[in-house]
Amino acid sequence: MLVVKNLRKEYKNVVAVDNISFKVDGGRIFGILGPNGAGKTTTIRTVLNIIKPDSGQITFNGKPITNEFFNIIGYLPEERGLYRKSKVIDVILYFAGLKKIPRKKAYSEAKCWLQKFEIEQYIDKRIEELSKGNQQKIQFIISVIHNPKLLILDEPFAGFDPINQILIKEMILSFVTSGKIIILSTHQMETAEKLCPDILLMNKGKEVYNGTLNNLKRNFGVNTVKIEFDGDAEFIGSLPAVKNIDRYSNYAEVQLDEDVDPSEFLKILVDKISIKHFSVLEPTLNKIFIDVIKQTQTQ
Amino acid sequence: MKKIFEVARWEYVEKIKTKTFIISLILTPAILILFSIAPTMLTDQEVTHTKTIGIVDTSGLYIKGMKDKLSQYTIEDGQPNYIVINLTSKNRSLEDLKKSADKDVINEKIEGYMLIENAGTDSVSLSFRSKSLGNHKDVSRFETAFNEIRIKIRFDKENIKPYLLDYISQSVELSQIKIEESGRETTHDFLLTFFSSFIFIMLLMMMILYSGGMLIRSLVEEKSNRLIEILISSCTTNELLSGKILGLSALGLTQIFIWIMIGISLTGTAVVPLEAFNNILPILVYFILGFVFYTSLFVGIGSVVTSEQEAQQITTYLSFLLVLPIIFVLPALENPDAFYIKILSYIPFTLPSFMMLRLNISPVPLWEILSTILIMIISIYLMIGFSAKIFRIGILSYGKRPTLKELSQWLKEK
Numbered sequence: 150m151l152v153v154k155n156l157r158k159e160y161k162n163v164v165a166v167d168n169i170s171f172k173v174d175g176g177r178i179f180g181i182l183g184p185n186g187a188g189k190t191t192t193i194r195t196v197l198n199i200i201k202p203d204s205g206q207i208t209f210n211g212k213p214i215t216n217e218f219f220n221i222i223g224y225l226p227e228e229r230g231l232y233r234k235s236k237v238i239d240v241i242l243y244f245a246g247l248k249k250i251p252r253k254k255a256y257s258e259a260k261c262w263l264q265k266f267e268i269e270q271y272i273d274k275r276i277e278e279l280s281k282g283n284q285q286k287i288q289f290i291i292s293v294i295h296n297p298k299l300l301i302l303d304e305p306f307a308g309f310d311p312i313n314q315i316l317i318k319e320m321i322l323s324f325v326t327s328g329k330i331i332i333l334s335t336h337q338m339e340t341a342e343k344l345c346p347d348i349l350l351m352n353k354g355k356e357v358y359n360g361t362l363n364n365l366k367r368n369f370g371v372n373t374v375k376i377e378f379d380g381d382a383e384f385i386g387s388l389p390a391v392k393n394i395d396r397y398s399n400y401a402e403v404q405l406d407e408d409v410d411p412s413e414f415l416k417i418l419v420d421k422i423s424i425k426h427f428s429v430l431e432p433t434l435n436k437i438f439i440d441v442i443k444q445t446q447t448q
Numbered sequence: 449m450k451k452i453f454e455v456a457r458w459e460y461v462e463k464i465k466t467k468t469f470i471i472s473l474i475l476t477p478a479i480l481i482l483f484s485i486a487p488t489m490l491t492d493q494e495v496t497h498t499k500t501i502g503i504v505d506t507s508g509l510y511i512k513g514m515k516d517k518l519s520q521y522t523i524e525d526g527q528p529n530y531i532v533i534n535l536t537s538k539n540r541s542l543e544d545l546k547k548s549a550d551k552d553v554i555n556e557k558i559e560g561y562m563l564i565e566n567a568g569t570d571s572v573s574l575s576f577r578s579k580s581l582g583n584h585k586d587v588s589r590f591e592t593a594f595n596e597i598r599i600k601i602r603f604d605k606e607n608i609k610p611y612l613l614d615y616i617s618q619s620v621e622l623s624q625i626k627i628e629e630s631g632r633e634t635t636h637d638f639l640l641t642f643f644s645s646f647i648f649i650m651l652l653m654m655m656i657l658y659s660g661g662m663l664i665r666s667l668v669e670e671k672s673n674r675l676i677e678i679l680i681s682s683c684t685t686n687e688l689l690s691g692k693i694l695g696l697s698a699l700g701l702t703q704i705f706i707w708i709m710i711g712i713s714l715t716g717t718a719v720v721p722l723e724a725f726n727n728i729l730p731i732l733v734y735f736i737l738g739f740v741f742y743t744s745l746f747v748g749i750g751s752v753v754t755s756e757q758e759a760q761q762i763t764t765y766l767s768f769l770l771v772l773p774i775i776f777v778l779p780a781l782e783n784p785d786a787f788y789i790k791i792l793s794y795i796p797f798t799l800p801s802f803m804m805l806r807l808n809i810s811p812v813p814l815w816e817i818l819s820t821i822l823i824m825i826i827s828i829y830l831m832i833g834f835s836a837k838i839f840r841i842g843i844l845s846y847g848k849r850p851t852l853k854e855l856s857q858w859l860k861e862k
Contacts, residue, residue, distance in 0.1 A: 230673020
């Protein structure tokens with residue numbers, strides 16, 4: 150279990166991370182979410198021992214972090230890049246060596262991973278000869294080749310095509326079943342929603358929400374319906390029951406006042422336009438995210 | 449410790465494979481060889497045409513003698529080197545003769561002419577008048593010939609036996625012998641000492657510049673693609689820094705080793721004087737220490753750099769520091785005991801080159817060698833500490849270059 154307590158990091162005149170605390174259990178993916186500049190990367194960097202926090206403690210399985218900790222972390226940074234002029238296998242072996250994996254073992258592991266990603270034919274190629282997607286796969290391999298106990302992934306899906314995104318997602322899920330502690334930082338809410346049962350929502354260095362995804366949805370749950378229709382729906386926005394509307398030409402997401410029953414609302418509509426589809430929506434993480442961030446910004 | 453070696457191996461193996469390394473390996477000695485042979489080759493070039501030289505001597509005392517003496521010199525195919533023509537005619541004044549002779553020079557009828565004034569008196573003077581200042585070799589021949597004739601004329605007058613003339617014209621040259629502690633003595637040759645010191649200082653300079661540049665470029669790459677974050681989430685910054693210094697030093701040693709091999713195979717030839725190897729052991733020690741010292745400095749400075757252009761700029765600034773000893777080679781040779789030479793051979797930045805220089809010029813007491821080596825080792829230790837502090841923060845600061853004030857803050861941070 151990774152425990153972070155009262156983490157604080159201040160740069161010249163900005164507080165990048167302000168009193169952040171969280172716990173991550175093995176076998177669950179912990180999502181750190183937030184808009185750009187929220188302090189996600191700084192939080193990750195302090196956990197990784199890359200930068201020293203001004204205050205706060207980080208413990209792993211009850212023990213403070215030491216240099217030995219380096220060997221059990223895997224880190225995929227947001228900005229990707231490798232030694233362009235070097236050979237794929239050399240680069241992988243170098244980073245595996247830095248994690249104290251014996252060369253022979255690292256070599257067989259590397260082959261195995263390259264096969265999983267179906268890029269074993271590039272083993273002796275220079276990094277610069279590979280496509281961007283394949284370079285990212287190499288980078289992913291580097292972050293997991295030493296079978297880390299703690300895996301930190303910063304925007305792991307960025308830059309992958311949908312097929313490879315599925316591949317990566319499956320691999321991450323397989324790490325979950327093997328009990329790894331996984332921290333995923335992203336602003337792709339859809340993936341976070343699918344993968345992370347626990348989340349930390351950050352904005353401007355501060356914690357906005359910390360807990361399970363289910364709780365968040367319950368807390369921020371709003372009375373929203375989705376309508377597909379034919380006809381002029383401009384009138385909906387001016388109905389008294391409507392709090393907020395997100396309207397397109399034949400599709401709308403309508404947020405109703407809390408005490409309005411959606412089926413009553415439907416009755417009003419059917420008289421005026423032809424309804425093709427009507428459903429009550431669970432709020433998406435994306436929506437919650439936008440609302441919450443907006444709220445904290447106006448505060 | 450294992451991680452230091454892992455980093456060192458990476459730096460060593462990846463850099464040794466690069467084209468630039470191989471090119472510099474060959475190019476550096478090639479440039480040095482060119483520098484050391486080219487001047488001698490150019491000055492030794494044979495004269496290929498006969499020169500017509502005039503002579504104006506209203507007294508007529510010197511004309512025949514000069515003609516005889518200068519006709520001894522020949523060029524390649526046995527043709528005379530000089531044809532001496534008499535431009536003097538009795539019924540014309542000196543001024544007049546000068547005017548017409550000058551005209552001949554300008555019209556390129558003659559290469560130039562010798563003007564002898566006040567011959568027969570003690571205030572006799574000799575000048576050579578030509579379009580361009582004369583070739584050093586020609587002028588000294590004219591001078592010798594003239595003086596020999598001058599003395600001969602006087603001797604004849606005083607009835608002194610002519611063979612004494614030969615005796616007088618022979619002078620004894622002073623040869624300098626450098627006595628070394630081992631009891632070995634070597635002939636001191638200014639040029640040889642100059643070149644053997646020069647070669648090592650140049651090699652050190654080029655090596656530092658080259659590998660320093662390479663180091664900074666690779667740091668810039670690691671910073672710009674954030675590889676540095678993976679690296680320092682795998683090992684400590686000190687391990688990374690030490691590994692880099694170790695790897696590059698090993699690379700430097702490889703280079704030195706290969707160069708020494710080239711040097712040995714060329715020893716005794718004109719290119720590499722035997723003298724260059726006289727103090728090879730202490731020189732190598734200074735060379736390596738100097739290299740490691742500067743590499744440590746470059747690691748620290750390189751971590752601050754954020755772009756390729758900045759890397760170029762910084763390498764240029766540092767190269768000025770390295771060129772300094774080259775400027776001092778000549779004055780140091782003229783006066784090896786000068787106070788400032790001693791001072792400069794105790795400042796870590798210039799110590800290696802100046803000690804290499806001093807070792808070649810005059811024997812350096814053992815205590816000085818040992819104390820300077822100690823200074824160097826301590827300086828390397830301090831420099832690594834200094835670089836580590838800058839490195840730790842520098843590698844993670846992207847965007848703009850830190851100001852000096854910020855840098856000093858980094859140094860104060862624990």
